[in-house]
Amino acid sequence: MHRLWRIIRRLAGTESTQKMMSLLVLLFLFQFVGWIRQEEGMWLPETVTAVVWTLFAVCFTYFIPKLYYLVRELLQIILVLLVHAVVLEYQFVPLSQVDSMTTWLQANVSQLVPYIWFGLAAWWVFLMMMWAVRTKIGVSFVVILSILFFAVRDSFSVLLLWPQVATIIFCGLCMLIVRHFANLKKKAPESWENLAEYPGPLIVPVILIIVITFSMGAIVPAIDPILTDPYTAWRQFKGDKVSFLPSSDNSGRTVIPEASDPLLKSSGYSRNDAQLGGQFQYDYSPVFNVETSARTYYRGETRALYTGSGWEASSGDKRARSVTVGTDGKLAADPAVDTSKLKTNKITQTITMRNNDVYPVLFGAFPMAQITLLEYTGKEGENPSQPVPDQHNKLRWSGRQSELRFNPRTNYPRQYELVSETPMLDLDGLKKVDMNKLDKSQWQEYLQLPDKLPDRVGQLARDITKNETTAYGKVRELEMYLSSKYPYTNTPDVSKGKSSDFVDRFLFEIKEGYCDYYSTSMVVLTRSLGIPARWVKGYASGTSNEASTLGYIRGAMSDPDAGGTYSIRNSDAHSWMEVYFEGYGWLPFEPTAGFSLPQSYYTEPAASAEAPEANLDTSGTSDAAGSWSWLKYTAYGLCAAVLLIAIVVTLIRVFTGKNILSRFNRGPRADNYAQNIVQEVNRLLRYSKRKGYVRYEHETIREAAARWNAQSYWLAPELAPVLDLFEKAKYSCASVTEEDLEKVQQSIKTLRAQMK
Known part of the structure; x- marks a missing residue:
């Protein structure tokens, strides 16, 4: 068993946290896809298929080891395009069959529209989720917001969404556990190594708790709700008689209304047109x-x-x-x-x-x-x-x-x-x-x-x-x-x-x-x-x-x-x-x-001069097409401009190490390296206070640091150079160099990670 665990650790590699979080994010987002499948007419089946495979492809890239984040994101975009090409049965149009490059681009791109926008949106949501779950606060916020959404939608519809809620809670708890162990690995590497080498004392109780909880949930008899859900209360307030039965595929609830209730008609070829009117829901089968x-x-x-x-x-x-x-x-x-x-x-x-x-x-x-x-x-x-x-x-x-x-x-x-x-x-x-x-x-x-x-x-x-x-x-x-x-x-x-x-x-x-x-x-x-x-x-x-x-x-x-x-x-x-x-x-x-x-x-061939009269009846369509083309090209131009700016900023940041957006940061700018060091330490003090490392009013920074070292001994190696250079910058007449500033910034970055 111990040997098997070592094999699993070796396969997980050094980026095990990122891999685990990507799998949990994938499962998390699948709950929203499941909800969309239940909603009649929200997405076409082709859109759902493309989005599902997009999420799989994006998740796959996080299992490629030692991949720079820009390279990973570029690979993700390529995979998104490939997924849509396969799902939509894309057929390449050669340049030789069209008149111009613009026509060639439109002929090829139009085959993926509008499905590609849903795929790119799913890719962006996946990236935002991976960014949000980097902290425990982010995980908690996303989970609570999702639970509230599904609870409200379940209450005000005939959909049965509590399985999604349960899965989201499970994903959230797992994300918090993974994030907790990631922080433990940073703050106490020795304790982490020991736990990672012999995880039995921790894993066994967790598995027992999960098994007992699920077992009790399975054997406990179901009871009717004490409170009326908002959807039923709303329908009853309107005077409608509402009762529910499980749907045939267990995906939701079937409302059994009055025979004349217009809300539950579905679109389709009608067999009886003697009584027109009412409302209907779209059926995309x-x-x-x-x-x-x-x-x-x-x-x-x-x-x-x-x-x-x-x-x-x-x-x-x-x-x-x-x-x-x-x-x-x-x-x-x-x-x-x-x-x-x-x-x-x-x-x-x-x-x-x-x-x-x-x-x-x-x-x-x-x-x-x-x-x-x-x-x-x-x-x-x-x-x-x-x-x-x-x-x-x-x-x-x-x-x-x-x-x-x-x-x-x-x-x-x-x-x-x-x-x-x-x-x-x-x-x-x-x-x-x-x-x-x-x-x-x-x-x-x-x-x-x-x-x-x-x-x-x-x-x-x-x-x-x-x-x-x-x-x-x-x-x-x-x-x-x-x-x-x-x-x-x-x-x-x-x-x-x-x-x-x-x-x-x-x-x-x-x-x-x-x-x-x-x-x-x-x-x-x-x-x-x-x-x-x-x-x-x-x-x-x-x-x-x-x-x-x-x-x-x-x-x-x-x-x-x-x-x-x-x-x-x-x-x-x-x-x-x-x-x-x-x-x-x-x-x-x-x-x-x-x-x-x-x-x-x-039109008669000899009366070609009268042809424009026929065009009068289709001018609205032509104007609409021209207006749509103008809006479409404007949107494409704006998207291209934003993408170009993002690429330029990223390249400057990667190859020069300079953040050209730093001038928009809040707070006064330092005139020299000494003032920069003082500002960096002041920011560290504000950050440490939020993490439980408080500096009292009667203490100097060195006295507070000594107390922090007693509280968390692993901070000492990074705190010492920060304190020395801070005192040099604030109280000494000696000059402070750019290398001193970079050393302080690097040490503070490490301290922030250790204080999480």
Whole structure:
């Protein structure tokens, strides 16, 4: 056993304290990562993975012996970059594929953004923790602050965070023990050597205490709390009935509220839209991946009947004819829809499902033209197998709603390929569409409004569009009004709503909300103007790591609609609306604040001079992109300046030994070496008083030092030269040299370490 202990000591080396503290800091910070994993929607899974491996990499560097601290920090930054490159599947863009060095840097750096900022923040927090735990006071402060944070968050949420609290207390106690032994090693090296050589008398009692404590905690029966926690008290004060059950994965508590409680809804594709409104929490679990030639929305189902509370299938929707998809996979357009003037773009998409849910429809860009089911391999990154057209009989196509339906309850297609012909907006042609010539009886279903709809809703629509003469202009005015006047939030204050109509409550009372509020309101406002409209639900574009890079390579640095591989999550579930224009068919519109519907525009080749008119509708996007670019480059410039200053200061300090920041220190500057020595000793006296080495008023410094030597004999070797040079500087006429000052500073530095 003794031999084994010697082997462990040899492996620990001379920097055993630093290694132990780095491991404890790693365990300490993992508690915060565990908390973030429980918080819905705080971090993406890729961010969590990158941060976890960043913490491991940083901790690893502290086990490399005799590593200068600047070299270690440089190595840590390199490891952070490597970790993110691996986790995010970084693909290097050669300089030969881009136009300039700036474009090359953006194409490569953009693949790591924004995840790299979280990794660098985790690295910085690790360094700050290592700095804070150098003293017992620092350890105590960090531990107490963390316990308070987790206790408050646990009390005011359904999360169960007491395991994190227990682990943090354990880490804190271990840090204090390590720090105590480190101080003992400095102050009493002989005692430390003896203890390190024969640790049994100390380790055995500690292990026994830990085992007994954990055993008693395990066998003691649980009891109900005497006091009500603040979260439950708050909910009960509001009149909510609250009870808890353990979650299925033991990660927290499940609240069992009233059935109508809106606080616990999660984002995702809705199956029932009859009762809209309330609040929801973001669910970032994946739904599917899309390899697409251009960014699009992914359309699911459409609804035509607005009840005043939500959406239901109209009688026309229920009677609409649907046909089985043939082996060729072609999807016929609705013959009742006139698209004789419409120009389209061809988009191909390969969709791979990432969950096991079954949906009533297949998702894709609108409008779909052809479907091909593929044999799913089950392995991401591999090419799909051969098409399986014999499986198309599971699908039914409704041209009226442009819905690709799936009826069975199991075996939802895991992978399929779509060809869509998305509309190109001909602004000149759309502005010429006359809704007065439209046969309203044929489209009455898409003009329906509830009998009890308040008059002020229709009046608002007329007020917004009073300066527009064309139907397209009126629709665009409604779209821009909603997206600019009403702020987006997933937790609107529904207590403000008094009206019985959902749209009326949003427009005049709540005045904030999410996509269902915006899209439903725009459909109702559009219909009140006599323009056919319908409500659509599906998924927004999702996120892509490739789109920006492909855009840079193509030279379209600001292309927001670049193709690539997009990841769609439940948090991307969305609703928008479509408007019918004779000759152009159904066209989508996006009224939700903060969302951008991919659009392309068509102009006649001979009328190129009119092209700027199309740009008028996207000027807001261009201005926003330009503003963002300016802010981005400003932030990069500031970060580079701060980093450059830090490097220059560090190099001056390392290679010249001069601290250029010392002029900002508090206190008067000494004019010669003698005064410097006196100031150094005065600082030592103030420091020693905090450490228990007090100099009384009636004592000289030498008398106080004699008493300190009797108290701690190991101080004598360093105190003696300090006293001699202090008396020489203060009372003697002899000159004091720079070497004397450096000797005093070195001795005082050693004394400070011994007094801790």
